[in-house]
Amino acid sequence: MTTAPTPSHSGRKHEHGVPLLALFIALLLLTGAEIALYEIYRHTEQAGHSFMPKTALVLVLLIGLTLPKAAIVLIYFMHLKFERQLIILLATVPLLMTFLVVLPILSDTLVLKGQGQAENQAVVGQYHAEGEHDAHATEEPHDGRSDEPY
Amino acid sequence: MSHAAPHAHGHDHPVLMAHGSVLKTGISNGKIATWLFLGSEVMFFTGLIGAYIVLRLGQDTWVDPASKDFPLDIPLTAINTFFLICSSCTLVYALQHIQAGNRGKGNLGLLATTIIGGIFVGIQAYEYALLYEHGFRPDADIFGSCFYLMTGFHGAHVAMGVIALAVLTVMGFAGKFSPTEFAPVELTGLYWHFVDLVWIILFVIVYLI
Numbered sequence: 327m328t329t330a331p332t333p334s335h336s337g338r339k340h341e342h343g344v345p346l347l348a349l350f351i352a353l354l355l356l357t358g359a360e361i362a363l364y365e366i367y368r369h370t371e372q373a374g375h376s377f378m379p380k381t382a383l384v385l386v387l388l389i390g391l392t393l394p395k396a397a398i399v400l401i402y403f404m405h406l407k408f409e410r411q412l413i414i415l416l417a418t419v420p421l422l423m424t425f426l427v428v429l430p431i432l433s434d435t436l437v438l439k440g441q442g443q444a445e446n447q448a449v450v451g452q453y454h455a456e457g458e459h460d461a462h463a464t465e466e467p468h469d470g471r472s473d474e475p476y
Numbered sequence: 477m478s479h480a481a482p483h484a485h486g487h488d489h490p491v492l493m494a495h496g497s498v499l500k501t502g503i504s505n506g507k508i509a510t511w512l513f514l515g516s517e518v519m520f521f522t523g524l525i526g527a528y529i530v531l532r533l534g535q536d537t538w539v540d541p542a543s544k545d546f547p548l549d550i551p552l553t554a555i556n557t558f559f560l561i562c563s564s565c566t567l568v569y570a571l572q573h574i575q576a577g578n579r580g581k582g583n584l585g586l587l588a589t590t591i592i593g594g595i596f597v598g599i600q601a602y603e604y605a606l607l608y609e610h611g612f613r614p615d616a617d618i619f620g621s622c623f624y625l626m627t628g629f630h631g632a633h634v635a636m637g638v639i640a641l642a643v644l645t646v647m648g649f650a651g652k653f654s655p656t657e658f659a660p661v662e663l664t665g666l667y668w669h670f671v672d673l674v675w676i677i678l679f680v681i682v683y684l685i
Contacts, residue, residue: 344572350565357561361554364541364684371542384685392680396673403564403669412501413511420515421522428526435533 344402356395360387510663514670517633521674524629525681528622539619541684547612548623548683549603556599557679560634563592564672567641567665574648574658583648586661589668590645593638600631626678633671640664 363386370377378386401407406414501508532538539546570585604624607613614624644664647653653661 344568346565346568346572350561353561353565354558357554357557360680360684361550364550368542371540372544376542387680387685392676395676399564399669399673399676403568403672404666410501410503412503413507416508416511416515417518420518424519424522424526428522428529431526431530432533435530 349398349402353395353398356391360391363387363391504659506659506663507666510666514666517670521629524626525677528626528681531618531622535618539617547607547610549606550683552599552603552606553679553683556596556603557675559592559596559599560672560675563589563596564669566592567661567668570648571658571661571665574653574661575655577655579648579651579653582653582661583645586641586645586648590638590641593634593641593668597631597635597638600627600634623682626682630671630674630678633674637664637668637671641668 363383367376367378367383400417404417406417541548541550566585566588570582570589573579573585574582612620612623614620641664644661647660
């Protein structure tokens with residue numbers, strides 16, 4: 327797979343000069359790096375001495391490896407590099423808008439999490455105080471998560 | 477600000493005319509419509525991913541992808557990711573060759589993309605079957621709900637893309653595309669690359685971290 331010769335469409339640079347083979351190899355290498363990093367982390371974590379903190383792993387995976395992959399697809403495969411400004415706006419504005427919506431909610435989760443923990447403790451304490459049966463106290467948490475393995 | 481020049485130029489331009497009618501912007505209506513549709517898709521998937529992140533951060537416990545209890549099959553999904561990346565490349569290959577007048581290679585690229593896309597959907601169905609066997613179902617826990625919701629909607633998008641690509645492949649072999657008639661391939665390609673882009677993000681967020 328190499329860059330195919332394309333006819334010259336004056337004023338329309340899209341589809342031109344996309345180094346397909348190089349981009350394909352870059353995408354494969356980045357994906358391979360993601361999986362390798364995850365596997366190394368998993369093995370070292372299960373052995374009890376993870377080679378890097380989880381936060382660092384998340385940042386490296388998301389910013390260092392996934393973001394470049396997404397950028398390659400968006401810029402070259404979807405031709406944003408060669409598009410007019412209107413198309414670039416159509417592509418980026420919804421993304422920015424949704425980030426703006428999600429970000430405030432993210433900050434909320436920290437508060438909700440704290441409240442959830444407090445509520446859980448209050449509910450459990452209430453059950454104990456009322457002398458309820460043990461089964462009530464060991465009901466599934468209110469988030470619906472089961473402790474049983476899959 | 478005058479749009480007179482691009483307007484006149486746009487209507488005369490053979491490549492733009494290949495996309496149908498043209499706005500004053502000099503961009504085809506089809507391309508603007510596709511990008512508007514993709515904009516709504518961006519918001520849709522960002523909503524799902526945002527909800528996942530909010531739910532995950534809001535929980536006291538969450539299954540750790542590094543633990544032995546993690547139900548998802550990473551190597552199988554890595555292979556699937558490889559297939560989806562390949563399909564994006566074969567589609568770019570197809571479009572480039574159709575634009576260059578190499579109809580045979582263009583059709584071959586379309587056929588390859590359709591087959592690889594079908595393989596992706598097949599592997600995802602197989603993964604679902606395996607997970608069901610192991611008891612990881614949408615009602616298993618909140619992670620199960622999120623997992624099936626996000627990957628299910630993405631899989632549905634891929635399936636729709638495969639159908640569209642199959643139609644394009646048939647059209648290609650029927651000689652419908654040429655260096656001046658390739659708009660359906662380009663616009664479907666935008667959709668397909670977007671689906672690939674979403675998977676690139678989902679794979680890391682759902683499977684690896």
